[in-house]
Amino acid sequence: MKSLQDLVRPELRGQTPYGAPQLDVPVAVNTNESSYAVPxxxxxxxxxxxxxxxxxxxxxxxxxxxxxxxxxxxxxxxxxxxxxxxxxxxxxxxxxxxxxxxxxxxxxxxxxxxxxxxxxxxxxxxxxxxxxxxxxxxxxxxxxxxxxxxxxxxxxxxxxxxxxxxxxxxxxxxxxxxxxxxxxxxxxxxxxxxxxxxxxxxxxxxxxxxxxxxxxxxxxxxxxxxxxxxxxxxxxxxxxxxxxxxxxxxxxxxxxxxxxxxxxxxxxxxxxxxxxxTMLAMVEQIKTTRDELVAGCTELGLQPVPSDANFVLVGGFDDATATWQALLDRGVLVRDVGIPHHLRITAGTPAENHAVLQALSAVTRGDDR
CATH class of the missing domain: 3.40.640.10 (Type I PLP-dependent aspartate aminotransferase-like (Major domain))
Incomplete structure (x- = not known):
């Protein structure tokens, strides 16, 4: 008897569903959502x-x-x-x-x-x-x-x-x-x-x-x-x-x-x-925190890509996957997008930005070791 995997359309066999981690953490900046509530x-x-x-x-x-x-x-x-x-x-x-x-x-x-x-x-x-x-x-x-x-x-x-x-x-x-x-x-x-x-x-x-x-x-x-x-x-x-x-x-x-x-x-x-x-008033705040995130990452010796979005792709990590886990261990969830040495970070509120930069500073200094 054939399994359901055998019966599904060929282009779907062995595939996994799309999905970003939805974890209960203090700072979730991995899916490019707005961190600001609807007014x-x-x-x-x-x-x-x-x-x-x-x-x-x-x-x-x-x-x-x-x-x-x-x-x-x-x-x-x-x-x-x-x-x-x-x-x-x-x-x-x-x-x-x-x-x-x-x-x-x-x-x-x-x-x-x-x-x-x-x-x-x-x-x-x-x-x-x-x-x-x-x-x-x-x-x-x-x-x-x-x-x-x-x-x-x-x-x-x-x-x-x-x-x-x-x-x-x-x-x-x-x-x-x-x-x-x-x-x-x-x-x-x-x-x-x-x-x-x-x-x-x-x-x-x-x-x-x-x-x-x-x-x-x-x-x-x-x-x-x-x-x-x-x-x-x-x-x-x-x-x-x-x-x-x-x-x-x-x-x-x-x-x-x-x-x-x-x-x-x-x-x-x-x-x-x-x-x-009213809805778009938040955009200028997010652009400000995005630019502050770029500046903060640069000060840490990382390599942020200049961004026109509400997130920043940050390079300069020896091991992006290990860094992702180290940040998560500190309560900060970012996105590993599969680009070697890079992680994507959503620009959040000023408080979230501060927490992200603190965690990045600790991880890049090797405090976890």
Missing amino acids: QEVVDQITRDVTKVAASLNRYPDREFGRLRGLLAAYLQRTTGEPVTAEQIWAANGSNEVLQHIVQAFGGAGRTALGFTPSYSMHPLISGRNGTTWVDGLRDADPTRFDIDGDLAVEQTKRHDPEVIFLCSPNNPTGTALDIDVVRRVYDATDRAIVVVDEAYTEFARPGTPSAVTLLPGRERLVVSRTMSKAFAFAGARLGYLAAAPEFTDLLRLVRLPYHLSSVTQAVACAALEHTS
Whole structure:
């Protein structure tokens, strides 16, 4: 008799589920969540709005999430200066589901997705588990550099001729922003690939960093994905979205599950978007602690990568895995992303930052010995 492992789809055999450690520790700075609670005035608005929809939960939600799309379009237009309409917006339960819709619609068996690693680990997972062949592209000929070399990206795009291309800006786990000209060049290097720019951390970028939303006009194969999990401190709400040509978002209806965004999810997200200024006030605080984390790590003789995200990739560890454990033993949970000699650390509150730097100082001095 065959086992369930024999019966599961071939591309899933022997695989392990995605997941970051969820441990009860004093300082958890491993998953790039916001360390700041949702402001009380927004909590109050959410409570009122969810109460309003609670009595109608016997009915299916608005399948087209019209009000939410309008608020997301207005937010993008206000923050990027680019006209964006509700018809250009798509949303789902977290940006991972948004990315999955893209792969379901444009990837699949016999098709290829290209990404430039190290980058967001869910890009290859979503691709592979939807039957799409993943190509692990190079960011730079020098593996110690984390920026994308435009010439190399264009060459790989032409050589592999993929159906889907993933770019990430600011990149996770390196925190580096992408030169917007690279997006233009990669898009122009192919006449069939869907080019996805993952901007999950874009609100944390340093001043003068343009969004790929500004490139959308005239580019029907370009997609910009975003999330409310990071800058909006909404990781628990599970709301991601994208902006693209209306014709593109219309095609995603072919793969979405019926009524995929609940009435509660829509109400919660709309409440937050109606208080955008309040929600995003935390972003400047996080950018300050991020820069202080960079400075503190530099003073310790470590090698932090300049970051445009809400985290810092820190290099200079002889043994990253051993350092990860030593920090955990001191109550500090960071992320080992598999890059030799590097660990990723989320910028938390000032108190969390202080605890991280104290623990790093102790570990790098060898106090644990």
